[in-house]
């Protein structure tokens with residue numbers, strides 16, 4: 001066998017080997033795609049602290065981007081995430097608090113909300129009033145932690161605007 005024949009044979013073997021390796025790689029990749037991915041998403045419930053640490057009126061929690069309202073022994077929470085493009089809205093105190101019936105329940109309104117990005121305005125119950133925001137601010141589920149009684153918000157669980165958590 002000449003040197004040329006040896007070289008050709010070698011190149012053919014390398015070519016076949018490379019092709020087989022590529023096919024094996026694809027096979028492994030397609031088998032892997034059949035195995036569900038484990039989700040490492042952050043938990044959506046977060047402890048906010050004991051109810052006693054919340055003053056009457058409003059407390060803003062910047063990490064959770066959440067407004068927690070307290071009226072006596074009842075609590076509700078409104079997301080600070082603008083429904084336009086997700087900026088954090090600011091709360092502005094009303095000169096005169098007012099009580100409004102929202103979804104059949106009285107609600108004391110102490111603030112309204114303004115978005116600094118494109119000027120959307122929301123009423124104190126989160127309703128979108130003007131600007132590009134397409135829908136109201138979300139209300140978020142609150143509960144008490146069974147182990148230590150802290151207020152717990154479920155940031156991925158929207159609730160209707162008649163939701164109240166009453167703390168005994």
Ligand code: FES
Pocket residue numbers: 082083084085086087115116117118119120131132133
């Ligand atoms: S992100 Fe709030 S108005 Fe655009």
